[in-house]
């Protein structure tokens with residue numbers, strides 16, 4: 001199988017093994033960095049630059065949609081349904097990826113979100129299958145098979161590796177142990 005694939009890219013480290021696996025199958029990969037969920041802006045810039053560095057070093061084109069960095073839109077999308085926030089977060093990013101893939105006449109779309117062991121893999125898979133009804137085939141692969149390879153290679157390349165998923169909620173969850181520790185020590 002071959003063709004032009006639009007790969008939604010959440011970050012540089014997740015792109016490494018994913019791009020390798022797609023290329024091994026003969027696909028021509030174009031990345032798309034479109035992640036309005038990332039908080040704060042400085043973290044967005046750091047991840048964007050890491051994705052650009054990854055693209056440059058691996059030699060694939062990366063479309064960057066800074067103009068669509070809109071954390072307020074993300075917050076509106078998840079407000080009052082925070083328990084299901086990941087679905088809405090995936091939906092807002094991947095539905096745009098499908099639109100861009102369609103406009104660019106890509107043969108298929110997929111996402112590095114399918115690489116992470118920390119994401120809701122089956123939810124992403126089902127959502128992408130539904131979005132494919134928009135006219136661009138969804139290329140499903142279980143990129144988690146390249147998990148260890150991606151970690152090792154991104155470390156070897158010195159690509160910035162983030163400490164939390166992306167949104168404000170995930171940042172709080174990542175560091176709340178430290179908040180508790182501070183509270184305990186001051187009480």
Ligand code: SF4
Nearest residue numbers: 086089165166167170
């Ligand atoms: S935890 Fe990650 S996938 Fe879920 S809403 Fe936050 S940034 Fe999006």
